[in-house]
Amino acid sequence: MARSSRRSHHRKRGGGGNSPAWKKSKLVALILVGVIIAALVNMLMQLMGPDKNRSMLPDDFPHTFITPSDAGTDESKIIIERSSRQPKTPFKAENGEWAWPAYYCLNEACPGRGKDGKPYIFPAIDPMAQQIAEGKKPEEFSPDMAPPLMELQCPMCQQAYVRVTDNALKERYVPMNIDKYQTEEGRQMFEELKKRIQEQPH
Ligand SMILES: [Zn+2]
Numbered sequence: 043m044a045r046s047s048r049r050s051h052h053r054k055r056g057g058g059g060n061s062p063a064w065k066k067s068k069l070v071a072l073i074l075v076g077v078i079i080a081a082l083v084n085m086l087m088q089l090m091g092p093d094k095n096r097s098m099l100p101d102d103f104p105h106t107f108i109t110p111s112d113a114g115t116d117e118s119k120i121i122i123e124r125s126s127r128q129p130k131t132p133f134k135a136e137n138g139e140w141a142w143p144a145y146y147c148l149n150e151a152c153p154g155r156g157k158d159g160k161p162y163i164f165p166a167i168d169p170m171a172q173q174i175a176e177g178k179k180p181e182e183f184s185p186d187m188a189p190p191l192m193e194l195q196c197p198m199c200q201q202a203y204v205r206v207t208d209n210a211l212k213e214r215y216v217p218m219n220i221d222k223y224q225t226e227e228g229r230q231m232f233e234e235l236k237k238r239i240q241e242q243p244h
Pocket residue numbers: 147148149152153154162196197198199200
């Protein structure tokens with residue numbers, strides 16, 4: 043009886059709060075917390091840093107936009123707004139429609155491609171932004187909204203992709219094979235910017 047009680051007493055002492063092992067793990071925990079706090083502070087400093095809102099684009103960078111009814115291969119329908127920052131969309135175009143950032147389809151077999159080989163240009167419509175721009179409250183949002191912007195696809199290839207059942211043929215109409223449309227001038231400005239960044243000492 044006495045022996046067993048002694049054993050249990052000993053066990054209690056061994057797991058007590060002042061053993062060297064416990065002190066060591068407390069120290070490790072403190073160091074870990076310190077490292078995590080330092081990482082968080084560093085992240086916040088970067089987010090709030092003075093360079094956050096500075097645009098690297100030239101003041102006359104030609105941003106490209108298009109309205110839904112002007113989608114197609116006619117580049118003259120593209121609306122150009124010059125600014126170092128991406129202008130807010132949507133904005134009302136001269137034809138009375140909302141203008142959105144212009145994208146184009148990279149698929150060679152795109153059904154929207156012109157006979158002359160020109161790619162299909164279409165607006166990146168953000169359904170949520172459109173309803174907000176129209177002054178709708180969230181409870182008035184239409185339930186059958188178009189897919190969100192992150193799922194932006196070439197509308198012409200998307201239709202073809204759904205129609206075609208042959209998987210080998212489907213590869214020709216990957217609807218997300220798209221890119222932002224830039225004018226030749228815009229592309230050159232981008233290239234110059236890239237070169238400048240690469241030449242900067244690190
Ligand atoms: Zn397409």
